[in-house]
Amino acid sequence: MYPTTNGQGRTCSIGGRYCDNGGQVNEYFERSEFACKCGCGFDAVDAELLEVLTDVRETFGPVSITSGNRCKKHNKTIGGAEESQHTKGMGADYKTKAAPESVQEYLETKYPDKYGIGRYPNRTHIDVRSTKARWTQYV
Numbered sequence: 001m002y003p004t005t006n007g008q009g010r011t012c013s014i015g016g017r018y019c020d021n022g023g024q025v026n027e028y029f030e031r032s033e034f035a036c037k038c039g040c041g042f043d044a045v046d047a048e049l050l051e052v053l054t055d056v057r058e059t060f061g062p063v064s065i066t067s068g069n070r071c072k073k074h075n076k077t078i079g080g081a082e083e084s085q086h087t088k089g090m091g092a093d094y095k096t097k098a099a100p101e102s103v104q105e106y107l108e109t110k111y112p113d114k115y116g117i118g119r120y121p122n123r124t125h126i127d128v129r130s131t132k133a134r135w136t137q138y139v
Helices: 047-060 072-077 100-110
Strands: 063-067 091-096 115-119 124-127 132-136
Touching (some): 047 063, 047 091, 047 100, 047 124, 100 124
Antiparallel strands (some): 063 091, 091 124, 115 124
């Protein structure tokens, strides 16, 4: 069901959407940053998601992934949305040193008609779904 790693730590691609570069997926990110926090091994990195996060990194400085992939079980445990993009390897929550509002405005301006962008008080969510979705959660 999920893209899985082979014995060499490389992701087996599903439809060519996933990066296959071993531990270091590009100059800024390690595959382990995206791994499901339950330890199940789900650590696929969507290539389009990686492009967006790389752009954020090059614009705002270091990016800290707070939640990358989630297996269905972990997603349910933490109360994630049933069809969360995190469960597809296509979503991430992250922090930068910049104010979250600045990053969120940047993404909404750059991608006005696509992707999922979630506004949270101390982090930002981005996913690369094919449709536009926006939400704010200040609790």
